[in-house]
Amino acid sequence: MILADTHVLVWLASGDRRLPASGRELLFEEGFAISVVTAWEYADLLARGRLATSATVDWIVEEFSAPIAALPKDCWSLSAKLPPVHRDPVDRMLVAHTLVAGGTLATADKKMRRYPVPLAW
Numbered sequence: 001m002i003l004a005d006t007h008v009l010v011w012l013a014s015g016d017r018r019l020p021a022s023g024r025e026l027l028f029e030e031g032f033a034i035s036v037v038t039a040w041e042y043a044d045l046l047a048r049g050r051l052a053t054s055a056t057v058d059w060i061v062e063e064f065s066a067p068i069a070a071l072p073k074d075c076w077s078l079s080a081k082l083p084p085v086h087r088d089p090v091d092r093m094l095v096a097h098t099l100v101a102g103g104t105l106a107t108a109d110k111k112m113r114r115y116p117v118p119l120a121w
Helices: 006-014 021-030 036-047 057-064 075-081 089-100
Strands: 002-004 104-106
Touching: 002 006, 002 021, 002 089, 006 021, 006 036, 006 057, 021 104, 036 057, 036 089, 075 089, 089 104
Parallel strands: 002 104
Antiparallel strands: none
8 A cells, every 4th residue: 555645645636746757657556545644634734725736635535546544553652663753743653654554655755765664756
């Protein structure tokens, strides 16, 4: 399972060219899911007017056939044990979710890429 970081959802929703063509192809060929923590962060940013798109999480789910992935209970304890690479609790929870699910993370965030997590690109 590929879990998409928040900025990846923004890039998809807005057609932003910062999403690498190879990454876009992988997301569509393999399919991807949206962690519930990423869905929450995206919805919160959208509600506060912090995104360059008006696309809702529901629209992304429908448009890209990307289900919302529930957070396994083991994520809470694992996120607290991750190395102190990133101070953002949502990002740490997304890394934990990816690891617990045995998945792959789609992100361009350089700090998140320092975690011991498989990366989509």
